[in-house]
Amino acid sequence: MSNFKRATVTGGPPRPDVLAPLRMTQIVGSKPLLPAEILSTILDYVTVSDLIHFAQVSRRMKEMVYDESRWILRLRLMGCWNEAEARKRAEASWRQRTGSKGLPHEEEADRVGIGVNGDLESAVGIGRRRKDSKTIFGAGTEQVNLGTNGHQQSVTGSSDGFDAVPLSQSATANIPSTYKSQDPLSRMEAMSQTRSIRGQARQEYGKIHGSLNRYYIDAVNCKDHTTAMVFRIYRDPNHQARMLANLARFANSDLAQGWKERKERLYYLSDAFETAVARKFEQALKTADVDGKQRKYAHVLAALNGGQKAVELFISHSPIVARKNELGDPLDCLRSSPSGSIALEESQSFFARLAAGFNEQIALIDRIFPDSTKAAVTFLERVGKEVFSDYLWTLFDEAHQTNLESYLKAVSGTYHQSLYMAKTLRPSKDTSDEFYESVDRIIANSFELHIELYLKEEFSFFKRKSEAEVGEWERQLSEQDASMQSLYMSNVNRQADKRDFLTSFKKVVMMPVNVLPTFPLSSPFGGKSATAKALVNGENMQTTSQASSQISTRPATPSIVNGTSLSANRSITPMPEPPTTELAAKAAIMSSRLEGIRSLFSIEIALNLVHAAKSGIERAAVFYRTQSQFGEHARKQCQLIFVLLLQILGTRHIKAGFDQAVDHLTNYNPKEIQNHGHTEVKPLVTFLELVNVGDLIQQMLDVFYEQEMVASRLTDRNDFLDPAVKEKKRFEQMLDERVAAGLNKGIEVLMSEVEFVCATTQKAEDFNPDAAGAANSDVMDIGPSETAKMVVNIVSSHTKMLVGSTEKNMLDVFNQEVGLRIFTALCKHIKRQRISVAGSIKLISDMNHYFTYIQTLKNQNLLEYFIALRELAQIYLVDPSDAKELATIIADSNRFHGIFRAEEVYEFAERRADWYQIRAKVERAMYGIGCVVM
Numbered sequence: 001m002s003n004f005k006r007a008t009v010t011g012g013p014p015r016p017d018v019l020a021p022l023r024m025t026q027i028v029g030s031k032p033l034l035p036a037e038i039l040s041t042i043l044d045y046v047t048v049s050d051l052i053h054f055a056q057v058s059r060r061m062k063e064m065v066y067d068e069s070r071w072i073l074r075l076r077l078m079g080c081w082n083e084a085e086a087r088k089r090a091e092a093s094w095r096q097r098t099g100s101k102g103l104p105h106e107e108e109a110d111r112v113g114i115g116v117n118g119d120l121e122s123a124v125g126i127g128r129r130r131k132d133s134k135t136i137f138g139a140g141t142e143q144v145n146l147g148t149n150g151h152q153q154s155v156t157g158s159s160d161g162f163d164a165v166p167l168s169q170s171a172t173a174n175i176p177s178t179y180k181s182q183d184p185l186s187r188m189e190a191m192s193q194t195r196s197i198r199g200q201a202r203q204e205y206g207k208i209h210g211s212l213n214r215y216y217i218d219a220v221n222c223k224d225h226t227t228a229m230v231f232r233i234y235r236d237p238n239h240q241a242r243m244l245a246n247l248a249r250f251a252n253s254d255l256a257q258g259w260k261e262r263k264e265r266l267y268y269l270s271d272a273f274e275t276a277v278a279r280k281f282e283q284a285l286k287t288a289d290v291d292g293k294q295r296k297y298a299h300v301l302a303a304l305n306g307g308q309k310a311v312e313l314f315i316s317h318s319p320i321v322a323r324k325n326e327l328g329d330p331l332d333c334l335r336s337s338p339s340g341s342i343a344l345e346e347s348q349s350f351f352a353r354l355a356a357g358f359n360e361q362i363a364l365i366d367r368i369f370p371d372s373t374k375a376a377v378t379f380l381e382r383v384g385k386e387v388f389s390d391y392l393w394t395l396f397d398e399a400h401q402t403n404l405e406s407y408l409k410a411v412s413g414t415y416h417q418s419l420y421m422a423k424t425l426r427p428s429k430d431t432s433d434e435f436y437e438s439v440d441r442i443i444a445n446s447f448e449l450h451i452e453l454y455l456k457e458e459f460s461f462f463k464r465k466s467e468a469e470v471g472e473w474e475r476q477l478s479e480q481d482a483s484m485q486s487l488y489m490s491n492v493n494r495q496a497d498k499r500d501f502l503t504s505f506k507k508v509v510m511m512p513v514n515v516l517p518t519f520p521l522s523s524p525f526g527g528k529s530a531t532a533k534a535l536v537n538g539e540n541m542q543t544t545s546q547a548s549s550q551i552s553t554r555p556a557t558p559s560i561v562n563g564t565s566l567s568a569n570r571s572i573t574p575m576p577e578p579p580t581t582e583l584a585a586k587a588a589i590m591s592s593r594l595e596g597i598r599s600l601f602s603i604e605i606a607l608n609l610v611h612a613a614k615s616g617i618e619r620a621a622v623f624y625r626t627q628s629q630f631g632e633h634a635r636k637q638c639q640l641i642f643v644l645l646l647q648i649l650g651t652r653h654i655k656a657g658f659d660q661a662v663d664h665l666t667n668y669n670p671k672e673i674q675n676h677g678h679t680e681v682k683p684l685v686t687f688l689e690l691v692n693v694g695d696l697i698q699q700m701l702d703v704f705y706e707q708e709m710v711a712s713r714l715t716d717r718n719d720f721l722d723p724a725v726k727e728k729k730r731f732e733q734m735l736d737e738r739v740a741a742g743l744n745k746g747i748e749v750l751m752s753e754v755e756f757v758c759a760t761t762q763k764a765e766d767f768n769p770d771a772a773g774a775a776n777s778d779v780m781d782i783g784p785s786e787t788a789k790m791v792v793n794i795v796s797s798h799t800k801m802l803v804g805s806t807e808k809n810m811l812d813v814f815n816q817e818v819g820l821r822i823f824t825a826l827c828k829h830i831k832r833q834r835i836s837v838a839g840s841i842k843l844i845s846d847m848n849h850y851f852t853y854i855q856t857l858k859n860q861n862l863l864e865y866f867i868a869l870r871e872l873a874q875i876y877l878v879d880p881s882d883a884k885e886l887a888t889i890i891a892d893s894n895r896f897h898g899i900f901r902a903e904e905v906y907e908f909a910e911r912r913a914d915w916y917q918i919r920a921k922v923e924r925a926m927y928g929i930g931c932v933v934m
Contacts, residue, residue, distance in 0.1 A: 040064060047256040048209060071201035074253040078191065080208065086196040184233050187211040188242050191249060205253075212250045219247055220262040225272045237277060237297075241304035244270045248305070270304065277301055278309050285317045290367055298368045307373040314368070314375070315382045320357045324387045327353045330395035333410065340405040344413045350391060351421040358383060359426040366429055376428030377438050384442030388418075396450050404461055411447070411454040412619035418443050444630075451630045455620060455637040462616045462641050466609050466648045473605050473653075600657030600690065606649055606697045610704055613645040617708050624714065638714045643727040646701070650731040654694055658738035661687055665745045668752075687746050688801040691739050698735055701728075736810070743802075743814055750798055751821045754791050758829045762787040767839035767876075768913050782841050784849035792853045795822060799857070812859065819854055819862040826850065826869065836913040840876035847873045868899035872908055880914050883921030891926055902926075 043051065043064060055065035075081035190211035194204050218229040225231070230247070234240045248270060251263050277300050284293035301310040315321055328350030337343040362376055369375040392414060399407040422443060427435035620641070623634035665687060705728060709715045715724040764771050766785045799818060802811055826847075835843055851866040878886040889895065890905045900908075909915065909922070 036064070040067070043070070044255055045257055048213075050256075066202060068199065068201050071205045074205050074255075075194065075196075075201055077252040078208070078249045079252075080191055080194040080196075080204070080249075081201070082196040086198050089196070090198050185239070187215075188239065188246060191246055208250065212246055215243065216247050216250055216254075216266070219269050220265045222269075225269045228269060231273075237300045238303055240273065241277070241300045244273060245304055274301065274304055274309055277304070278313060281310050282313050282317075285313065290364060294368045298373075299370055302370050302373050307369060307375070308378070311369065311373055311375045311378050314365070315379055318361055318379070320354065320361060320383055321386055324390070327357070327387070328391070330391050331398060333395060334399060334402060334406060337406070339403050342399065342406045342409045342413065344409070344417065347395070347410075347414050348417055351417050354383075354387065355421050355424045359424075362426050362428055371429065374434075377434060380435065380438050381442060384439075384446065388442065389446040392446050393449070400453075400457075404457060408454065408458055408461060408616075408619060411450055412622050415443075415447055416622050418446075447630070451623065451633070455630075455633060458616050458620050459637060459640055459644070462612055463644055463648075465612050466644070467652075469605055469608055469612075470648060470653050473602060477600075600660050601653045601693070601697075603693050603697060605653060606700065609645055609649050610700055613641055614704065614708055616641050617714070621708075621712055621714060625712065635714050638709070639722070639724045642705070642709055642715075642724050646727045646731040649697070649701075650734055654697065655734055655738055657690070658694070658742055661690055662742050662745050665742070665749050668749050687742055688798065691742065691802065694735055694739065698732065701731070740810065743810075744817075746798075747814070747817055747821060750795065750818065751825055753794060754822065755825050755828070757790050757794065758787055758825065759832075761790060762829070762833070764834070765839075766842050767833045767835040769838050770836055770913070771834070782845055784845045785842055788846040788849045791822070792849060796853060796856070815857045816859055816862055819857060819859065820865070822850070822854075823865045823869065830872075830908060831911060833911055834913050835876045835911055837877060837879060839913075840873065843876060844870070844873045864897050865899055868896045871896055872900060872905065875905065875909050876912055880918045883918045884925045886918070887922045887925030890922070 039061075043054065046054065051065050055062040072081055190208050194208060197204065215230050222228045230243045231240060234243055247266060251259075251266050254262060277297050281294065281297035281301065284297060287293075298307060298310045298314075301307040320327070328346065330347070330350075332346040333343045336346065358380075361379060365375045365379060395410055395414070396407065399410045422436070422439045425435075425439060617638045620634050620638050624631045624638070705715075705724075709724055710717055715722050717725060719725060762785065766787070795818060799815055802814060830843070833843075847866070847870045851863075851870055854862055854866045875886060875889055878889065886909065890909055891902050893900075893902060896905065906926075912918070
């Protein structure tokens with residue numbers, strides 16, 4: 001092996017060590033930092049004493065602990081922080097410091113606890129704060145302004161507001177003299193003296209903590225409630241109750257772990273105290289020591305937790321609740337009244353006794369309980385639920401099962417009585433507004449379960465009653481008609497009738513039709529408005545009926561007394577002797593039908609329906625007039641009842657009656673009437689009476705609508721979309737259409753009568769005296785003929801009956817149509833006569849008589865026709881020797897105002913008695929017949 005050794009090199013730079021960088025390396029250990037949000041959340045579950053220790057760790061931890069929002073939250077949980085007061089103080093501080101109003105963004109930063117610059121780091125202390133940044137913890141300006149400290153506190157000062165506060169029982173020995181000097185009574189006022197100052201929430205909470213924490217710790221840790229410090233230091237029960245109430249509020253700020261168990265132990269302590277005091281209060285209730293122990297222990301319980309325990313004990317021992325059966329039995333309202341009614345006097349007595357007993361108990365409440373307990377309102381609610389509502393529900397359920405009408409009267413009547421009782425109740429002191437609001441709410445809640453059912457039943461009851469009333473009327477008419485036919489046909493011997501057909505035909509067909517006497521024009525339609533109003537209101541119409549019966553031979557309408565039914569009081573007409581032939585029976589049946597036109601609809605039925613609707617609407621309107629929560633529903637239900645009244649009374653009763661009356665008029669044949677000397681057509685007179693009855697019914701409904709619907713504000717007459725307004729217009733339109741249809745048929749019947757009178761009563765010698773012989777040719781009556789007088793009397797008597805019962809427009813149309821029909825009938829009548837020159841005087845007199853009557857109708861257009869008739873009568877007065885003059889009159893169209901053409905006048909001229917003598921001359925003068933062209 002070689003002994004060669006490396007030579008040592010000297011000089012030059014030293015060779016670097018390869019391990020030197022490794023030796024120079026330092027191991028730096030990094031500790032993870034928790035986010036500020038997590039740290040803040042952890043602090044929410046730390047006790048107050050641990051919070052103070054935690055704040056001593058670092059500046060950052062201190063700023064987290066001293067965060068204003070943390071202490072404001074605790075004050076809010078105790079109910080000791082008023083944000084409005086804090087804002088007001090902050091604004092005043094800014095104005096005082098800057099001499100102007102505070103800056104909005106700075107005031108907002110103060111409220112939420114964020115720095116002026118808006119960064120979260122300046123609020124919680126994360127990182128180094130800027131020199132120009134400021135937080136609510138950095139300046140104690142509000143404290144300086146309030147005079148609590150003469151110098152500005154530093155953020156890094158040693159005073160934290162908790163240095164002198166005992167945090168546990170072990171620390172009570174080190175309490176400074178300032179807290180030892182605080183007497184127990186002043187500790188009870190710690191919460192009430194708390195101020196809401198921004199920047200001072202921690203200090204304000206520290207005062208409460210220093211006053212109550214030791215009692216709180218002792219109360220939640222004591223094994224026996226009798227050994228608790230609050231009971232050993234405070235001997236007065238009122239002081240003990242106030243301190244326990246403060247501890248209960250203070251426990252709300254306990255957010256540390258185990259807070260739920262501590263609150264439960266404090267609750268058990270307070271509950272034991274409350275039970276003992278409640279036992280004393282109950283003993284005082286039994287001894288009736290009102291102003292002594294009752295008042296004392298009621299105030300103790302009120303100071304503890306509001307006094308609801310004392311209120312419950314007082315209510316349970318109240319005679320109104322304990323002995324409520326002595327106030328009245330709801331079933332007495334049904335036992336002492338007939339079916340369909342209810343004795344509301346019994347319920348009124350119950351409400352009177354209830355109000356008197358309630359007022360007595362309210363007087364005791366004012367003497368026993370403080371105002372803060374609201375004992376009167378609680379007592380009112382219990383009485384309303386257990387006494388008032390129980391009475392009503394029992395009555396309503398039993399009435400609904402027994403009789404529906406009694407149920408309807410019970411709901412409406414007791415609701416009205418309840419409102420009257422509410423006005424007699426005496427409110428407690430300082431609770432007037434709340435008291436009466438509670439009364440209204442209790443009454444509404446008591447009726448709420450039945451009001452919807454009641455409104456439905458009210459509508460259904462009226463519907464069933466109305467349909468039954470009309471159905472019974474129709475059934476009676478049908479039975480009466482069937483019995484009349486069977487009576488008239490009972491004695492018919494068909495074999496004998498065939499053998500004596502001609503004799504029986506003459507006797508029956510020419511037999512006068514016996515129609516009952518008519519309504520007099522003065523009664524009841526002379527004063528329809530007053531009559532309709534009296535009938536709607538159910539007033540006694542006996543005087544009116546007696547007066548009308550003295551004028552008319554028609555049986556008087558039975559009087560209305562308190563809305564009772566009229567059909568039961570109807571007089572019974574004796575049955576006539578049955579005829580013995582078939583023709584006689586048929587004639588009698590026709591006569592009875594014509595007589596029965598007025599019975600097709602009845603004013604008595606209308607009155608019964610109106611009174612039933614009035615009763616239903618007045619009952620339901622009680623809920624609307626009081627402006628209750630059911631008002632709108634009740635108003636709509638009242639409108640539905642009125643609409644149903646118009647539908648049943650209009651469509652089913654009146655419309656059907658008018659239609660049947662028109663059918664009867666259609667079957668009328670004036671040729672079967674023997675005596676036409678009367679001034680009236682019986683079926684038409686009867687129909688016009690039907691029109692009068694319909695008009696009276698309409699006026700009754702108008703009065704009912706104004707009084708019950710419009711005056712009560714159940715409907716608005718100006719609202720064309722209102723269902724009541726629409727249905728009323730529909731009813732009036734239907735009635736106008738039915739009357740117009742009947743009048744049209746009546747005009748036809750009237751004209752048939754006029755034509756029949758003209759054809760049967762006009763004598764041939766009236767217009768041609770020479771036809772009667774030479775004996776009476778020199779003696780003439782220049783006045784109108786008897787036929788003309790009869791026609792005018794017949795027509796005028798019927799047109800006058802419509803005056804006052806129909807609208808003016810309809811009356812004008814009717815008169816014009818009658819006038820035109822008379823004009824047509826007279827034209828036909830003249831063409832059937834032979835008129836001599838001597839008889840033309842009688843014809844001219846008749847035309848003047850007709851013209852005079854038409855003038856009374858005051859229709860100028862109609863007068864033109866009868867002026868033309870008068871001119872037409874002049875053609876019969878021309879002497880036969882003046883044939884050319886007659887031709888000139890016939891050809892002059894202007895003479896007849898365009899009513900008659902020349903051809904028509906020529907046809908009338910043909911009815912001259914001497915026409916065949918002058919025909920050639922007249923035609924030669926008119927048409928040039930006989931001329932020769934040269």
